[in-house]
Structures are given as structure tokens and as C-alpha cells.
Amino acid sequence: MQQALKFLCDHKEIALATCEGNLPKLRLFQIMKQDGTHLYFATSPEKAVYRQLQENPNVEILATDNRISVRCEGMVSFEVDEATQRWIYEHNPVLPRLYTSYDKLVYFVLPIAAMDYFDLNPTPPVFRHFDLLTGETGNGYVGERYSKK
Numbered sequence: 001m002q003q004a005l006k007f008l009c010d011h012k013e014i015a016l017a018t019c020e021g022n023l024p025k026l027r028l029f030q031i032m033k034q035d036g037t038h039l040y041f042a043t044s045p046e047k048a049v050y051r052q053l054q055e056n057p058n059v060e061i062l063a064t065d066n067r068i069s070v071r072c073e074g075m076v077s078f079e080v081d082e083a084t085q086r087w088i089y090e091h092n093p094v095l096p097r098l099y100t101s102y103d104k105l106v107y108f109v110l111p112i113a114a115m116d117y118f119d120l121n122p123t124p125p126v127f128r129h130f131d132l133l134t135g136e137t138g139n140g141y142v143g144e145r146y147s148k149k
Contacts, residue, residue, distance in 0.1 A: 001130045001137070004070045004117040009034050011063040011070075016041075018052040018059055025052060029061070032088040037112040037132055039072070040080065042088055042095065042105045050106055053078075059110060067120040074113035078106060 008014075008031065016029040027049065033040035039061070043050055053059070057075045064070075089095050089102035099105055113133050119126040129138040 001115070001117075001128075004115050004128070004130065005034075005037065007065075007068060007070050007117070008039070008063055008072075011065050013063070015062045016049070016059060017061070018049060019056045020048070020052050025049070030092075032092055032107075033084065037115075039110045039112065040084060040088060040107065041076075041110070042085075042092075042107050044099075044104075045106045053108060061110065069116075069118045071116045071118075072110065072112045072114070074110050076108045076110050078108050080107040080109050 012031045014029055014031060015026055018025045025048070029041055029043075031039050032042050053076055057077070058073070059076055060071060060073045062069060062071050085105075085107045086102050088107060089099075089105070095102075095105065111132075113131075115130045115132065117126070117128040117130075127140045129140075131137070
């Protein structure tokens with residue numbers, strides 16, 4: 001699991017999937033802060049993503065690079081303390097250029113409930129699943145040649 005968390009730490013640009021009604025909505029986002037298995041984000045209260053997260057807090061994210069990907073799922077919360085909000089605003093070079101103050105944004109945290117790590121580089125390719133709610137893990141391979149029957 002540490003390998004997957006390190007990958008997220010090194011790859012802050014992710015795809016964030018939300019829902020609007022029964023339709024998926026996907027956009028690029030940036031992990032603003034990582035605290036173990038908790039990922040922090042910021043957005044404008046005027047954006048559709050904020051409304052979508054309020055209506056349905058279930059999300060998936062995907063980070064990918066060089067044939068490795070990490071997919072996480074969970075339920076976001078808007079309960080982010082003020083010190084963390086200020087830290088995110090002050091440590092992101094883009095936010096102060098777009099917003100005059102940290103309190104013009106909304107902040108949310110994704111406690112990772114489940115995480116998948118895929119590495120398509122080795123033969124056979126590697127798949128690892130981590131259920132952070134139950135503590136269960138699973139290892140496997142990708143592709144029919146290596147699937148366990």
C-alpha cells in the first residue's frame with residue numbers, strides 16, 4: 001500500500017469522477033495535500049463539482065504515469081479545519097493568483113476507502129487491491145494469460 005500512496009504523493013494531477021444524477025462527470029484536479037490515506041482538495045463554491053459533491057459525496061480518482069495507475073474511491077467530507085485550509089492556500093502557487101483569500105474556496109477531504117494499484121510494466125503485470133475499511137488486501141495479475149482460474 002505504501003507504494004501506491006507514494007505514487008499519489010509524486011503524482012498530484014489526478015482525474016476526479018463525480019456523479020450528476022446518474023451520469024458520471026470527470027475532470028482534472030490536483031491533490032493539494034496528502035496526510036497518509038487522506039487526500040485534500042480545494043474548489044470554488046461556484047463550480048458544478050461542488051454542487052455534485054454536496055448531492056453525492058462518493059468519488060473515484062485516478063492517477064497515472066508510465067503505465068502505472070492508482071485508483072481510489074471513497075466519500076468526501078467538507079469538514080476540513082481552518083489550519084489545513086490556510087496551509088493549502090498558502091502552499092499552492094496557483095490559488096493566490098485566482099482567489100484573494102483562502103476563505104473564498106471550499107475544501108474537501110477524501111479518506112481513501114479502497115485503492116487499486118496497477119503496474120503494466122513487468123510481465124506479468126501487477127494488480128494490488130487495498131480495502132482500507134476492512135483491512136483486506138488482494139494481489140493478482142492483469143490479463144487472461146495470468147488470471148487465476
